[in-house]
Amino acid sequence: MENQLLLQVENLDSGYGFLQVLWNVSLSVAKGEYVCLVGPNGAGKSTFLKSVAGLVSPMAGRIDFSGNSISRLPGDKICRMGISYISEELNLFAGMTVQENLAMGAFTINDKRKIVENQDFVFELFPALKERRRQLAGTMSGGERKMLAIGRGLMSTPSLLLVDEPSLGLAPQTTAAVFRALDTLKQKEVTILLVEQNVTKTLQVTERGYVLEKGKIVLAGASTDLIQNEHVRKAYLGI
Amino acid sequence: MFMAIANSNTLNLERVLTTLKSPAGITISASIIAAVLGAIDNGFYVIVNAIVTGGMWALVAMGLALVFGVMNVVSFVHGEFFMIGGLTAYFTFTPFSDYLMGNPNPLFEAVLPILAMVASVAAGVVVGILCELIVFRPLRNRTREQWVMNSFVITLGLSTFIVNSSQFILGTDFRGIVSYWNYPTLSFFDVYVSFDRFFVFILAMLILSAFWLFMRSSKFGRAIRAVSQDETGARMVGININGIQTLTLALSSALAALAGACLLFMYPAYPTVGLGPLYNSWFIVILAGMGNVAGAAVGAFIVALLQVLTTVYFGEGWEYTVPAACIILVLIIRPSGIFGSEVRGILNQ
Secondary structure: OHHHEEEEEEEEEEEEOOEEEEEEEEEEEEOOOEEEEEOOOOOOHHHHHHHHHOOOOOOEEEEEEOOEEOOOOOHHHHHHHOEEEEOOOOOOOOOOEHHHHHHHHOOOOOOHHHHHHHHHHHHHHOHHHHHOOOOEHHHOOHHHHHHHHHHHHHOOOOOEEEEEOOOOOOOHHHHHHHHHHHHHHHHOOOEEEEEEOOHHHHHHHOOEEEEEEOOEEEEEEEHHHHOOOHHHHHHOOOO | OHHHHHHOOOOOHHHHHHHHHOHHHHHHHHHHHHHHHHHHHHOOHHHHHHHHHHHHHHHHHHHHHHHHHHHOOOOOOHHHHHHHHHHHHHHHHHHHHHHHHHOOOHHHHHHHHHHHHHHHHHHHHHHHHHHHHHHHHHHHHHOOOOHHHHHHHHHHHHHHHHHHHHHHHHOOOOEOOOOOOOOOOEEEOOEEEOHHHHHHHHHHHHHHHHHHHHHHHOHHHHHHHHHHHOHHHHHHOOOOHHHHHHHHHHHHHHHHHHHHHHOOOOOOEOOOOOHHHHHHHHHHHHHHOOOOHHHHHHHHHHHHHHHHHHHHHOOHHHOOHHHHHHHHHHHHHOOOOOOOOOOOOHHHO
8 A cells, every 4th residue: 555655745734925824734645546635715725736746835744756755846846757737727838839838748758759649649638629739828718728738737648647626617518528538537547636626526526535624634535425424515515 | 920921821911901900010011111211212221231230139139038038037237248248259359360460361260250259159158157046046046026126126236247347357448349351341232231240140140040940949949938928837847947047048148249249340348338239129129029039039120220210310329319219109009019028927016
């Protein structure tokens, strides 16, 4: 069990400047797992992902990835280690085409064949991107940009995918397409840590979940158990 | 915009018209008309002069636009890179040139100016890297708050430091040369152009194209653009931001130093020689749109034309006044510059 853990976060405190957002958060993701972190707006879900991705420096605690401590590494090094972070803001390169954005996603890869292979995989996952490969990222719709962001994140052949709010601001159909894509990735044995506000949908598709409230983990367990949990049903499912 | 026209096989009249009606279209067509009228009135040399000096200002201004776009630094030390380039070229060129007086050697005579230019590019790279490592990186690691203002003041300080060090060590002498090559003057359309100017123009065009290719299709050129478009996004895909910042400053100071070396026969090097090129490149960058590198290259030719025409019609003393007045007009009518700014967010600080 111990060496199967891909990501292990222990007692993490994190935040911005004097503002502490996360308090003593512990979470782990095993290889091949599909795990979610749910919670209300402002609970610190994005801050958690940013701390793992190296965009926010943790105040205390450990973050281990494949057995190496990464809590003091900058974002670009963490990406090179195999963690891909797909942010809520997407952070696409608006003045570049779809294809150039994907090429940037493979910045850490030097093998040209591998890049083509990854790009084919992304186009297979999101055929809409293939049609629009010459379009500037900044001129695309919200759903297409989200697909591009996920596609760009996949270009570096990550072993762990951190996805922040993929359903935010999307039409139901597009949301379904994004979740389908994540399912496909799961079947390809990509490890995914998903952060979502859409609790019902998320708990239906993931295997395990954590509930974060006011910067602290209040519940954890199998998704099927969480969906039955009294607190979750009251607070998130409105039942 | 030009790409759009080039890409469509059938020249779509409607598209051409909208392009012409855009601010960029209006400015470019107005400049071309002004150039043609000026040439009819005063002779073809107006155009030749504007193109030759425009090429060099393009090198300086592109570096400035790059530093603003990628590092978010409002640089006022850019002129000093120009000065350092001129000084390096002078001290590389003159000793050997004096030696050649006694011992003529045609091959060495032909190559020596190029060596001087290469030396100044190397000096530019070194100074750029030093500035990044000693000044900008410590500041960046310390705090990103008020970055634009802090880094702006720091460049002012750096500029003062370099100008006064140069004055302290080398004195206030003008260090210039008459020409790099003693080759006969060339004539195009009855306009006489010295070989130096011709060479400098060709070199500028080569560097501009190489730079364009580098930014479009090389891995690190793309990474530079990525950092200027979204720094967080760049970090997320594994780009080392500090490395790109160093590369950017080294590139931009090398371009300015090269321009300083190339124009040594027009602008002899002395401590404050950088002021003119600095003002010029700021005119260009504001006119084109902050941080817009390709726009800066085009804007350089427009400003050069403006200066040539000003010198012809109003006299030499108005050289900076008329472009400055035009910049004020541009800022009133279109604050983001004629080609638009590529930098997001930074102006909201």
